[in-house]
Amino acid sequence: MDQSNYTFLRGFILLGFSDHPKLEMVLSGIVTIFYLITLVGNTAIILASLLDSRLHTPMYFFLRNLSFLDLCFTTSIIPQMLVNLWGPDKTISYVGCVIQLYVYLWLGSIECLLLAVMSYDRFTAICKPLHYLIIMNPHLCVKMIIMVWSISLANSVVLCTLTLNLPTCGNNRLDHFLCELPAMVKIACIDTTTVEMSVFALGIVIVLTPLILILLSYGYIAKAVLRMKSKAGQRKAMNTCGSHLTVVFIFFGTIVYLYFQPGNSASKDQGKFLTHFYTIITPSLNPLIYTLRNKHMKDALKKLVRVDHKSTKKRNWKS
Template sequence: MNNATSVAEFLLLGLSRSLKVRLLLFGLFSTAYAMTLAGNAIILMLIWLDSRLHTPMYFFLSNLACVDICYTSSTVPQMLINLQNPSKPISLAGCALQMYVFLILATTECFLLAVMAYDRYIAVCHPLHYTSVMNKQVCINLAAATWTSGLLLPVAHIVLTWRLPFCGPNLIDHFFCEIPALLKLACADTHIVEKLTSVGCIFTLLFPITFIMMTYIRILTSILKIQSVQGQHKAFSTCASHMTVVILFYGAAIYMYMRPESSHSPGQDKIISLFYSVVIPLFNPVIYSLKNKEVKGAWIKILQKCEVGLFPPS
């Protein structure tokens, strides 16, 4: 930490200063948080319990569910604390830790979605070689690579950001310690950190989304070659959930981090941050449940077993 830093803690301005609005938001986001944890936990439970879901696709989906649980937990609890007590500060160490954990999980999800696109590409374009290409060891290596990338890539960003001096004020106009909001408080030139953010966006956003787009072009080409409409529909349905999640996540992230600096405003940044830190983790389990016959089948199977256990046949 730079010796010029005089701020010992930060105060998050949060989403509103009005007591009535804060109480309403607390109820809304605490419910959304509980539903997010429950939804992703159910996905993990179904994959673990149903042997039909022990495939590469669902292995990566279980990783996505873990990321989403941790991802929303890195921001929402602090936001709920802030809604209850807006005057409660967050320490420099707590702010730095929150930022690092958030970046780890965001980076991991970026690469994980790219890996899931590759899995769908092999399944649709090379179905006869799917089990040999996407074997257990390959899946483990790919998942490990996404988590390792998430752990390592944000390190330089965190180190440079927290070497900046923060001399006051200490009011972060956000509901968590996000980089754009924090850099506005630095009493030094932030040009290097901003450039590093741009480079980081190229590696974690542009490269993966370009890979995903190229992958889906190949998938679409292969689907169109299928003779039967039923076959086309079946092939497309295996990718629909992933495509929906990619559009939501990358759309919000690119808009947040790659739009011109002049178009940033605290209000817009908070709304976009809420979308990818609260809404997307909440809806991911719903998207995969509604658009996936195997997940719905596993859920029905579990419910039937519970019904038999509670009401055994006489």
Template structure:
């Protein structure tokens, strides 16, 4: 009996020692396709530069063009700024790892990246909800639009989107990285996201998984349901319009936002609301690629190509630069 107890104590001590000695992780990234490393580097670099250029252009024209000084474009410029920050947290690190083919990342750097990914992702969810509310007021209550969506209210909504996320995300990140990590330090992913990091934690992570689920419900599902509710009201109001031209114009102002909502919330919901055992590592990587790179690349294209006001402002900007 004493022998068994001493063996168990030694195992516990060994696990604690391994957990305390772990000072870095290794992001495996795309090491399973070594022949494609430089091709992926080129593709991701082009997409990153495209995201920066397109979103920066949207921020510039929505802040400088007098025709775009409306709540809708105020929210869009803030959304584009968040997109710039979001991809800057993830893609440059990925490019460095593809270039060096190492992937070493300290625990502090990993926690910082996770914190910013969650914070910016949560802010995007809330900004999309604020944008849906703006469209709801504009279409369902147009006579009171200028009163309800004044500059002060819009600024407060944007500030609330940022401030409400920060304490929750910091608390969740601290909770996850307070867990002991023993054994393997290899994260089979290209970013420090919650699902792959939790897989490396020792002991029972049930409480952490429940916390992730609850936070995802609050910042993903609740905003999504509010957006759906807003669009149900919007569609009912649009269908009541007597003019076909008016219905087409109203639908066109909402369609771009709705496409972005479906893409973003779809992948975020699958990633964070799906039970941990049911999500394969390959699926997790593909979903993460979708919402960290592909959607931010598509967002400015969706908003610009489907918006006549932005296209007109862009043409004016280009004519000033070229003349």
């Protein structure tokens, strides 16, 4: 039987932390809690920003996209992960693994580019406030989102297709808890230099280029804030940008440390824990980061809770 057909029939075994069964039990509980926080928090942000007319601005349009992205990103990974953590079955079908690989890389690339777009929005709001609504018009915002999703899809298609074409010689054991591109490359039984160079080149485009643009944007923002004579204006600008900058440092810091360090200086388990961090914990932190320092968002969430409470009371009264 052809080895590719053999792998197709058997699927893949996700080793994860199978050599630490007690750790798997703890992780399953932690992952479940953070997944529920992600679902509730990001759904609340989307609903609150849609229902409150004051939040119908470019900044919250991009924030809604980020929350929707985080919902999709975690849902593409966590249900399968919990199945593998809860029981002895560590397998994933070949089709399921391929879908997860494409979707995971696609959505991860989107987040890198979307954070760069959000930094441009903040740069325009603070450095060109009089022209902000003209520059960041609805038509441009939609075009930017379409561009982000399209570029990321192209990146995913190219890299994942190159990876899946690598022969594995029947090896279907992935030393990870998900079908991630580096783990898939490692099981190949031929020289993978060409694929690794392609991954590195596109990684620079998708990860480092947005990060550089973000840092440049915040360099100009810092100059503009320091020139402000009003202390209240400075505080408002810092509060507006602080949340986004915090998310940028957490997300990009983890990815750069994990994927752009020389050689294999990180241990296997350390790499898995870092992947857990930016795929599970970071999406659950985003709603907290964006609401704790944002008065408008906190007011919108309070209004959402009051509306839900009133509708519940009305249903109870009718029954």
